Amino acid sequence: MITFPNAKINIGLKITSRRSDGYHNLETIFYPVQIKDALEVIEAAEMSFETSGIEIPGHANENLCLQAYDLLRKDFDLPNIKIHLHKQIPIGAGLGGGSADAAFFIKLINERFQLSLDVETMQNYCRKLGADCAFFIENKPLFAYEKGDVFEEIFLDLSNYHLALVMPPVYVSTGEAYRGVKPHQPQQSLKELIQLPLEEWQGKINNDFEGHILRSNPQIRGVKAALSEAGALFALMSGSGAAVYGIFNEPVDLSYLEKDNLVFSGI
Secondary structure (H helix, E strand, O other): OOEOOOOOOOOOEEEEEEEOOEEEEEEEEEEEEEEEEEEEEEOOOOEEEEEEEEOOOOHHHHOOHHHHHHHHHHHHHOOEEEEEEEOOOOOOOOOOOOHHHHHHHHHHHHHHOOOOOOHHHHHHHOOOOOOOHHHHHOOEEEEEOOOOOEEEEOOOOOOOEEEEEEEEEOOOOOHHHHHOOOOOOOOOOHHHHHHOOHHHOOOOEEEEOHHHHHHOOHHHHHHHHHHHOOOOOOOEEOOOOOOEEEOOOOOOHHHOOOOOOOEEEEE
């Protein structure tokens, strides 16, 4: 069986407080976008995991798909499988690619081996793997809070707009991102701000990571400026970066950015 995990963007991101467990409380809006990996699973005599496409750093046995399989195998009698992951979602981009792979893997295993897991149960497995992983089970626009793994439904449809995303050749570690943020309670929740006309989002819906990351990374700062100059109604860095997206009224030619960056249009 094969499935196609997609990426997400963060429409706003507020770091509201530090938690006693070492994490941070936050609020954000996750929105799925059509940049996709490909994930194939078949039964096999021995367990194996292989990748193609973008090189994935670290050891293969650290991959979230294998960690997800280990979690499921503790509770269910599952056979050995061969996993092939073709990676196209940029890594270290703030797009949730690894979390998407794990969540879609859990959904695929649930279907393939008829485990009869409901949404909440699959989300609970995902919560053991990463803060944004559970989002990809339902894979629809959601307001997220606490660690980013508790959700409220919202209505948000950007299908009438043109979304473009640019990934500069920059890596921002999660640790670096959080070290530069001072948690605070926002004056207005993103749940309220998202109700504003999209043309009013810029300057009101913000990403708390942007301030220090853009100051120390001129390439990311330049990409955001380029999207605004190209006519974006709204431009923002996703998650802890380094990808930046723009929302436009109509398709826009961003080919001039392709020399130094990965550019995705119509996502």
